[in-house]
Amino acid sequence: MTVHPDLARRRAERALGADRRLRQLFAAASPPGDDPRGGPRMALVAVGGYGRSELSPFSDLDVVLLHDPSVAESVVRQVAEAIWYPLWDDGVALDHSVRDTIQMREAAATDHRAAMGMLDARPVTGDTGLVMALRSEVLADWRRDARTRVEEVRTARTARIERSGWLAHAAVPDLKESGGGLRDSVTLRALVATWLIDVPHTESEQLRNELLDIRDALHEAAGRRVERLGPEMVPDVARLLGMEPVELDLHARQVGRRIAHLASMAWRKVDDALAPITRKGAFTAKGPLVQQVDDGVGVLDGEVIVTRTADPSADPEIALRAAAAAARSGLPLSSGSARRLATTMGDLPDPWAPSTTRYLVDLLTAGPGLVPVWDELDFAGVVERLLPEWGPIRLRGSSSPVHRFTVDRHSVETCVNAAGLRRDVARPDLLAVAALLHDIGKGVDGADHSEAGEPMAAEIALRWGFTPDDAAVIGKLVRWHLLLPTIATRRDIEDPSTAANVAEIVGTEDFLDLLSALSASDALATSATAWTGWRRGLVEGLVAKVRQVLDDSVPTPDATTYEGWPAHVPIPARGTTGPSDFTVTVEPHQGGSLLTIVTANRPGVMAELAGGLALAGLAIRSARTVTLDDAAVTLWEVSRSDVDPARLRDRLRPAMAGELDLAGRLELAAIPDAPDARVRLLGRVTETATVLEVRARDRRGLVWTVCDRIASLGLSIRSAHMSTYGDEVRDVFYVVDAAGGRLSDATAESLRSAVASDLA
Known part of the structure; x- marks a missing residue:
């Protein structure tokens, strides 16, 4: 228009x-x-x-x-x-x-x-x-006085947007005060007047005048001064502008989105103009010095960029690598790089490679940093390359008055909330994807969005590289994401049949945890009234009762062996490994390397290996181990793809020989504002070992710290499974005593308490 x-x-x-x-x-x-x-x-x-x-x-x-x-x-x-x-x-x-x-x-x-x-x-x-x-x-x-004046303007703008939201995404946008509204367009003029920056003048003026047209029609339709484009006014305003109501709503939000994007770029330019010389990027004879953060991804002048030598047409995964790096660092994704990705990136395979899926999970679990990066990708047109189903929900207003965001922004906000609850679930990756896709069915007109969304979400998850079982869980989460709040507020949760019926649907405690976290994340993204203390209490009460039903109905397995060992990796025959021997083989794996290390089984061997790998500068993505009498066979998935087996053996040998002060060199760094690590005993997994689970923020030396504590108590690790989801780890250790049996209750609790203290 x-x-x-x-x-x-x-x-x-x-x-x-x-x-x-x-x-x-x-x-x-x-x-x-x-x-x-x-x-x-x-x-x-x-x-x-x-x-x-x-x-x-x-x-x-x-x-x-x-x-x-x-x-x-x-x-x-x-x-x-x-x-x-x-x-x-x-x-x-x-x-x-x-x-x-x-x-x-x-x-x-x-x-x-x-x-x-x-x-x-x-x-x-x-x-x-x-x-x-x-x-x-x-x-x-x-x-x-531009340096101080622009900060006054920025502070006032931040407070204004906190009050009025964003024009593109607010359920009832304020044409003047919302982010991307008329006030922002005037602010752009004031920023240009400082002579610090420039903006595309013609586009900015065009957008402001388009928004003024909508406001004029709103005034005429209301017969008074009004700035909020409520749903009751949309039909009359649309008629005055010669548009359909849905067309007008989308147009107003698109204009607000474009103004907000111009404002975002303008404020980045302001920051760059006011940055001290020491903060500005260094230069070489070939141009500005880019800080490399991943393959083809760097940081330049406070923005994450796709480097000049990268080729998105041959390496389309770089879109997610760059986005994940930006969201996790809290830095903006360069608008120029986003536009370059949209126009040059090739097609991703169907299904995606595991490394691509991992970068997607890194992005979706980044927390608040996801929002501006996703907006940048969406504005440039990258999101629709990754998720074609996004188009029908983009800038789509909700039919429910309780929602404070459009469907697309609500979905992203649900992801942000889910990132804060990822320690409550066994599979944060499934929670993150379900959070993004839980309302994807709202793009199908005339259908129940939960029912329509289930097959859509499952199909998307398969395309994104998830296994059929995981895709089915994501689809099921989408199908039942309203189950817990609906039952909790409309049924008698004290009636035993209520919890029994819900338990029949959810099936397992792991799924119950996922559904509970998704329900909370969805409600928090909806509005304050959707997650009051009363509603939260009812939902949590229902979850507790369903958990009791599941506790009584789920049999306890006897996991005497670790079932997750890859079938293609042979386990050495017993008696073939000497006390000082170890072998290292390396193969490419999902953008990094897969290390197979076979060594003598002895107390503390896992700690020695974990410490040696950490000192070698290898970030551990996952680890699996099996011990068979005198042999310990371990698989370590690490992030680097250039691991040299011979050099790694040389780096590991001092650690394996006890020649290094691992405790002094691998002291865990504190992580400000990170939630406490969660260490618990899983009592219903096996009768032949004590299973210790650690959920914590990933950091150098974490695996070594846990393994070393287990060894220091005279205990052994029979098998282990370590996984990383974004910046969170889920480490499970099957621990036995000196006789190879399950720990006593007192010893198990002492172990749990000691590990929790080490990770605090």
Whole structure:
């Protein structure tokens, strides 16, 4: 849609009409004086939207009676009253003030809103030179003090968006105050006036005028001043603009999205312009120095970029590598890189490679950093390359008044909330994907979105590289994501049949944990009223009762062997490994390397291996081990793809020989604001070993710390399974005593407490 010429003309005509009325009143009110220009040094000044000649039907008339400090106060008061009272009698919505030039400049120096108003000031009548001189002074002050003034503007903008949300994603957008609204478009003009940055002027002005058209139609439809485009007003506003209601809603949100994107880029430019020289990127003879963070991904001037030598057409996975790096670091993804990805990236295979799936999980579990990165990808057109089903829910308003976001933003916010609950579930990756896709069925008109979404989510998960079993779990989560809050608030949870019926649907405790976390994440992303203390208490009460039913119904398996050992990896025959021998083989695996290490089985061998690998600079993604009498066979999946077996053997040998102070060199670094590690005993897994589970933030030396503690207590690890999901680890250790049996309850609790203390 382009600017409606009739509406734009009428805005200008309203301003001209106001000008004529003000000139008439000023001429009648101004006393004669001895100033050679015919009267005292006074002027009427249009500021704000009126200063830009952009008067909507019910906009305030922002006017300042400006005067020279030498003009007598009585004269000023007399002129002001002769102008304001007739306007009030006319019913004009007047936003007026009376100031001399000194007061006006002081106000602009202390209030950024006054300064921004003066940047758009326009003399209506009176002493034009007085106005232009003041405007020049305010503009000079604005540019001189730009470093502090832009921070004032930024702080006010942040608070405004916290109150009003984003125009593109709010359930009821505020055309003026929301992020991406008219206030943002005016702020862009003020940022440009600092001379620190520039923005695409033509596009910015076009967008503001398109938004003004919508506001004008809203005023006319409502018959009063209103800024919020509520669903009840959309049909009437659409009719005035010659559009369908759905078309108007989408158009308004698209305009807001584009303004918000321009604003985001503008603020990045401001940060770059104001950054100290020491923070700016270094240069080499070949150009700026890029800090490499992953294959083809780097950081330049505080943004994550796709490097110049990368080839997205041959390596489309780089889109997710770059996005995950940006979201996890809290840095913006370069707009230029996002556009480059959208236009040049090749097609991902179907299904995705495991490494691609891992980067997707890294992105979706990044927490708040996901939101701006996903927005950047979506704006550029990358999201639809990864998820074609996203289009029908993009910027789609919710039919439920309880929702505070559009469907797409709600889905991303649910992901953010789910990242905060990932320690509550055994499979954070499944939770993250289900969180993103739980409302994907809302893109299918006329269908129950949960039922329609189940096969869609399962199909997407298969395409994204998940196994059929995992895809089925994701689909089932989408199908039943409303089950717990619906049952908890509409059924008697004290009735035993209620919990029994829910237990029949969920089947396992792991699925119950996933569904509970998804329900909470969804509700938190909906609104405060969707997750009140009352609702939360009911849901948690229902979950507890369902868990009791599952505890009574799920048999305890006897896991005497570790069933997750890959079938293609042979286990050495017993008696073939000497006490000091170990072998290392390396093969490429999912973008990294898979290490197979066979060594003598002895207490502490897992700790020695984990410590040696950490000191070799290898980040452990997962590990599996099996012990058979005198042999310990371990598989280690690490992130690096350039592991040299011979060099690794040389690095491991001192650790295996006990020649290194691993405790001194692998002290765990503290992680600010990270939740405490969760260490628990899994009592129903096997009768022949004690199973210890660790859920914690991944960091160097974590595996060694746990293994070393187990060895220090005279215990052995019979088998282990370690997995990483984003920055979270799920490590499970099958621990036995010196006799090879299950630990006593007291010993098991001592182990759990000691490991928890080590990881605190």
